[in-house]
Amino acid sequence: MRRMTLAWSVVLSLMLSIALTPTANAAFPGRNGEIAFGRTMNGQNDIWIVRPGTTGTNRLTHTAHRHEGMPDYDATGTLIAFSRCGEGDFPNCDIWSMNADGTAEVRLTFTPDVQETWPTWSPDGTKIAFTSDAEDPSQDIWVMDANGANQTQLTLTNGFDAFPEWSPDGTKIAFTSDRATLDDIWVIDADGANPTRLTAGPRVDERPDWSPNGVRIAFSRNGNIWKMRSDGSHEVKLTFNTQPEFAPTWSPNGKRIAFDRRSKDGKRFNIWTIRADGSGAVHRTFARFDFAPDWQPL
Secondary structure, eight states, X not given: OOOOOHHHHHHHHHHTTOOOOOOOOOOOSSSEEEEEEEEEETTEEEEEEEOTTOOOEEEOOOOTTEEEEEEEEOTTSSEEEEEEEETTEEEEEEEEXXXXXXXXXXXXXXXXXXXXXXXXXXXXXXXXXXXXXXXXXXXXEEEXXXXXXXXXXXXXXXXXXXXXXXXXXXSEEEEEEXXXXXXXXXXXXXTSOSOEEOOOSSSOEEEEEEOTTSSEEEEEETTEEEEEETTSOSOXXXXXXXXXXXXXXXXXXXXXXXXXXXXXXXXXXXXXXXXXXXXOOEEOOOSSEEEEEEEEEO
């Protein structure tokens, strides 16, 4: 059975009203702009934004009978890459891009019956890394030119390689893999060489995100938010909530982290932010299911 990318499996679980179980983006330096995220509403998923310092949200995509999510801003903050899936057919997903205001959508991949998700821009804006099951039903990391050309497979294991995140200097890609044990954080060179394991153990470590200076990586571990140095050392637990939290993304100024948190009654997932030391939690969105945030650099 195909292992689905985590955020989409969560969405599908909600739609089928079954149990919810926890889920691309270097943070590029700059001032803190909008936070883009996916929102489930009225039977479909769209890309929304919440503006700096507010809880007011605006919708960017309105594509009927499609499911859109996993937004990723480029280093200029003017473009968003995202995944769009067919209604009721989550394995059929392609990568698209659009302007940061939701205009000028461009389809980048054209691969029927393939799940392509979690796009992440290279710092120079010339390439996009993403997750695909084109050659492995368990998922691998791929890279392509920003116009969708020259698609190249970077990881070749038979296991689960997903959630790629480009380092701010463009030399490495962090990702989640189960090649050694269930879900650890790994890093490869931008050409796929030199795979290096950063976390180890029986815990579930997922969804890495580089700080804008490249010094630290935030990630989720067993439903809480953690950070560590980019070499895997000095792990620090940032949140201690009993409800699942996942999908961390650094702010462009490096002072805050946005992430998903489930409500205490278990009925909602929303976007929250904390300071980089774990303090100062702020509730930013309030719909039923908001997921996979990314912070715009200005």
